[in-house]
Amino acid sequence: MNYVQVDDDKLVTEASLYCRTAARDVVVRRRLMRRYPHRIYPVIYEDVVRDVAGHVTDIYRFLDEPLPAETLQWIANNARRKRNGTTISTRWKDGLTVRQSEQILTACDELFRLLRLESNIE
Numbered sequence: 001m002n003y004v005q006v007d008d009d010k011l012v013t014e015a016s017l018y019c020r021t022a023a024r025d026v027v028v029r030r031r032l033m034r035r036y037p038h039r040i041y042p043v044i045y046e047d048v049v050r051d052v053a054g055h056v057t058d059i060y061r062f063l064d065e066p067l068p069a070e071t072l073q074w075i076a077n078n079a080r081r082k083r084n085g086t087t088i089s090t091r092w093k094d095g096l097t098v099r100q101s102e103q104i105l106t107a108c109d110e111l112f113r114l115l116r117l118e119s120n121i122e
Contacts, residue, residue, distance in 0.1 A: 012103045019108035026114045052079060 033040045041062045048055045053075050060067040096104070105112070 008100060008103065011100055012107050015104045016107040019111040023111040023114050026111070 029040065029042065041059060043055070043059075053072055056071060056075060057067055
């Protein structure tokens with residue numbers, strides 16, 4: 001596989017920016033879920049690409065709406081023509097050095113703390 005070499009400083013800066021934004025989103029989502037219980041449906045990209053049809057079904061169920069058969073057919077047709085979404089969504093991890101992984105873990109510590117806390121709450 002071909003990976004683009006990224007300067008460590010730029011990588012950590014980008015990871016830090018992303019993680020700060022995601023951490024803020026987690027806090028806002030919690031606030032919204034408390035204010036509007038049972039009205040917020042979290043969508044996580046990596047989970048969706050792992051099982052598109054399953055997540056679409058869950059979303060329609062959450063909205064208490066019937067799922068059109070055409071929607072599932074469209075998903076089935078497009079899934080066959082596309083590459084594996086899970087492989088694509090996680091491929092970036094394979095190109096990281098140990099040092100880069102450690103730097104990202106440090107830069108994203110607050111986000112990971114919030115997510116661990118969140119998994120204990122829910």
